[in-house]
Amino acid sequence: INEDRDRIVGFLSAKYKITDWLSLTGRANLDRTFDRGEEQYSQGTILYSRSGGEYSKSNITVTEKWFDAILEGNNTITKDLKINYRVGGIFQDSKYDANFASAGGLNITNKFSLNFAKAPSVSSGYTQVQTQAVFGQINLSFKDAIYLDASLRNDWDSRLPKPYSFQYPSVGVSAVLSDLIKLPTAFSFLKASANYAEVGNGGRFALLNPVYNYGQGAGNGFLSRGATLPLPGLKPEIVKNLEFGLEARFINNRIGFTATYYKSNSFNQLLQVALPVATGYSSKYINAGNIQNQGFEFVVNGTPIKNKDFNWDVTLNFALNRSKVVELSPEIKIFYLGGGFGRSATPVVEEGKAYGDLLAFKWATDAKGDRIVSEDGKPVLTQDQQYIGNFNPKETIGFSNTFSYKSFSLRVLMDGRIGGTLVSGTEMNLAFSGIPEVTNQYRDGGWNLGGVDANGAAVAATINSQGFWQIASGKRYGAGEFFAYDATSFRMRELSFGYDIPMKPNKYVKSAKLSVIGRNLFWLYRGNSLLDIPGIGTRKMWFDPDMSLGNGNYQGVEYGTLPSTRSFGVNLQVTF
Numbered sequence: 286i287n288e289d290r291d292r293i294v295g296f297l298s299a300k301y302k303i304t305d306w307l308s309l310t311g312r313a314n315l316d317r318t319f320d321r322g323e324e325q326y327s328q329g330t331i332l333y334s335r336s337g338g339e340y341s342k343s344n345i346t347v348t349e350k351w352f353d354a355i356l357e358g359n360n361t362i363t364k365d366l367k368i369n370y371r372v373g374g375i376f377q378d379s380k381y382d383a384n385f386a387s388a389g390g391l392n393i394t395n396k397f398s399l400n401f402a403k404a405p406s407v408s409s410g411y412t413q414v415q416t417q418a419v420f421g422q423i424n425l426s427f428k429d430a431i432y433l434d435a436s437l438r439n440d441w442d443s444r445l446p447k448p449y450s451f452q453y454p455s456v457g458v459s460a461v462l463s464d465l466i467k468l469p470t471a472f473s474f475l476k477a478s479a480n481y482a483e484v485g486n487g488g489r490f491a492l493l494n495p496v497y498n499y500g501q502g503a504g505n506g507f508l509s510r511g512a513t514l515p516l517p518g519l520k521p522e523i524v525k526n527l528e529f530g531l532e533a534r535f536i537n538n539r540i541g542f543t544a545t546y547y548k549s550n551s552f553n554q555l556l557q558v559a560l561p562v563a564t565g566y567s568s569k570y571i572n573a574g575n576i577q578n579q580g581f582e583f584v585v586n587g588t589p590i591k592n593k594d595f596n597w598d599v600t601l602n603f604a605l606n607r608s609k610v611v612e613l614s615p616e617i618k619i620f621y622l623g624g625g626f627g628r629s630a631t632p633v634v635e636e637g638k639a640y641g642d643l644l645a646f647k648w649a650t651d652a653k654g655d656r657i658v659s660e661d662g663k664p665v666l667t668q669d670q671q672y673i674g675n676f677n678p679k680e681t682i683g684f685s686n687t688f689s690y691k692s693f694s695l696r697v698l699m700d701g702r703i704g705g706t707l708v709s710g711t712e713m714n715l716a717f718s719g720i721p722e723v724t725n726q727y728r729d730g731g732w733n734l735g736g737v738d739a740n741g742a743a744v745a746a747t748i749n750s751q752g753f754w755q756i757a758s759g760k761r762y763g764a765g766e767f768f769a770y771d772a773t774s775f776r777m778r779e780l781s782f783g784y785d786i787p788m789k790p791n792k793y794v795k796s797a798k799l800s801v802i803g804r805n806l807f808w809l810y811r812g813n814s815l816l817d818i819p820g821i822g823t824r825k826m827w828f829d830p831d832m833s834l835g836n837g838n839y840q841g842v843e844y845g846t847l848p849s850t851r852s853f854g855v856n857l858q859v860t861f
Contacts, residue, residue: 286322286323296312307358313351314349314352316348321342323343324341328391338390339388340398341385345381345383348378349379352375355373357371369424372420375420376418377417379415381410383409385408387407388405390402416443417440431459434455434458435455436456438452440487444487444489446518451521453485460478461475463475473534473535479529480526480530485523486522486524512567513566516572519570524549530544530545540585542583543582543583545582546579549577551575553572557569558620574634575612578607579607598686600684601683604681605679607639608640609640610639620634620635622840629708631670632839641841642674644672645708647666648766656735658736662732662734663753664736674705678703683701693782693785697777699775706769711828711844714758717754726820770813770824774810776805777805777808784799794859796859799855803853804852814826829848832849
C-alpha cells in the first residue's frame with residue numbers, strides 16, 4: 286500500500302479601522318488536500334489477492350473553504366465599565382471528491398497496472414456541505430475585576446431539512462476576588478468563574494432523502510436503492526456545557542492551583558439501528574440520546590526552590606471523568622457501537638450505564654465462581670457476551686519538573702492513565718496461530734486448568750497449548766476476556782535538556798537556546814491482563830494504550846495497531 290498527499294493551505298486577512306473604537310476584519314482560508322493511494326497484492330496473498338494478483342488506485346480531493354467578516358468595537362462607558370462587542374458572519378464550504386479504480390484480478394500475474402485488469406471496475410463519490418452563520422458577542426468588564434461574556438450564534442446547515450437553521454448561546458461570568466475584597470496576606474491571587482455554553486452540529490450528510498446508487502452491469506447498468514431509511518426530520522446535535530472554576534495563588538505566587546468542575550450533556554445524537562428486512566431497508570438513523578459527562582480537573586503548580594542560580598518548578602495535573610447514558614430512545618435501550626458485535630469485544634451504549642462499556646465472551650463460571658471446563662479439560666465459554674470493563678480511563682495524571690541552573694535547564698515530564706479496559710484483537714488473531722510467546726508453554730501437553738465441570742466436580746484432564754488458545758481465540762472470533770488488559774500505565778513522556786547560549790549585546794539576535802529532546806522514552810508501569818490463567822498467571826500489557834484508541838466511537842479494541850515511537854531531536858530557538 287502506497288499513499289501520497291499534497292496539500293495547499295492559504296490564508297488572507299485584512300483589517301480596516303473605521304474609528305478609534307470600531308474596526309472591520311475580513312478573512313479567507315483555503316485548505317485543499319490531494320490524496321493518491323495505490324494497493325498491490327501479489328497472487329497468493331491470503332484474504333486479498335485475486336487471480337493474477339490485485340491492484341487498485343484512488344484519488345481523493347478534499348477542499349475546505351472558510352470566509353468570515355467581523356465588525357468589532359470597544360468603548361469605555363464609565364471609568365469602571367468597559368465593553369467589547371463583535372458581530373459577524375461566516376461561510377464554510379466543504380467538498381469531498383473521490384475516484385476509485387480496481388483491477389478485479391490481473392491478466393498478467395503480478396503486473397500491477399490497470400492496463401492488465403481482468404474485471405475493471407470504477408466508482409466515485411462526491412459530497413458537499415455548506416454552513417452559513419451569523420453571530421454576536423459581547424464582553425463587559427467592571428473595574429477590570431468582574432467580567433461578563435455572552436454570545437449567540439445561528440447556523441444554516443445544508444445537511445438539515447428546511448429552514449436548515451439552529452442556534453446556540455453561551456454566557457459566562459468571572460471575578461478576580463483578590464482585586465475586590467481584602468484577603469489574608471498569604472493570598473496572591475483568587476479568581477472564580479462560571480460558564481454555560483451550547484454547541485451545535487448539523488449532523489450527517491445525505492440522510493434527508495432516498496439515495497440511489499448506480500452500478501455497472503449488463504446493458505446500461507442498474508440502479509439500487511440505498512439500504513438506509515431516510516430521516517427527513519433530522520435534528521442538529523446539541524451539546525450543553527456547564528463549568529465552574531476556581532484559581533488561586535499563594536505566597537507571592539510560589540504555589541497555586543486551578544480547580545474546574547464541568548458537566549456536559551449531548552442531545553439528538555445520531556444512532557444507526559437495524560430494521561426488519563420486510564421494510565426494504567437494512568437500517569435507519571434516529572436522533573436520540575442524552576449522554577452526560579461530568580468531571581473534575583485539578584492543576585497545582587509551585588516553585589519549591591527559587592534563588593539567583595537555581596530554580597525548581599513543579600506542575601501536577603489530575604483529571605477524572607464519569608459518563609452516564611441518561612437516556613437513549615423509546616425504541617432502543619442498548620446500542621452497539623461499530624455496527625454490531627465485534628470479533629473480540631463490543632463497545633456499547635446502554636441506557637442507565639456508562640458510555641464505553643465493553644461486552645465480550647468470557648470464561649464461564651458456576652454459581653460459586655469456579656471456572657467451568659469441558660470433560661477433556663478445555664475452557665467453556667459463556668453463551669453470550671458479558672460486561673468486562675469500560676474503555677475510558679478513570680483518571681489521568683501528569684507530573685512535570687523543570688530544573689534550571691544558570692544557563693542550563695532540565696525538564697522531566699511523566700504522565701499516565703489509571704483504569705480502563707482494552708482488548709487486543711491482534712493478540713487474539715496471533716494466538717490462533719500460536720505466535721505469541723505465551724503460547725509456547727504446555728505445547729507438549731500436561732496442562733490442567735484446575736476447573737470444574739457443569740456439576741461442580743473437579744476435572745483432572747490435561748490439555749496442550751493449542752487446545753486452549755484456539756478456543757480462546759475462537760478462530761479469530763474469540764473470547765475478549767482472554768485478551769483484555771487493565772490499561773493503567775505511566776511513562777516518561779518527555780525529557781529535555783537545554784542551554785542558553787551566551788550572546789554578546791547586538792541589535793540582531795536577542796537570545797538563543799539549544800535543546801536536546803526525547804519523547805515517549807520508556808514505560809514506568811503497564812497494567813496486566815484481566816485473567817489470571819492457571820499455570821500461566823497474568824500477562825503484561827504489550828501494546829501502547831494511547832495508540833489503540835481511535836477518533837470514532839468504536840474504541841477499546843485494537844487490531845493491527847502500529848507500535849508507538851520513541852523520538853529524539855535537537856532544537857535551536859533564536860529570538861531576534
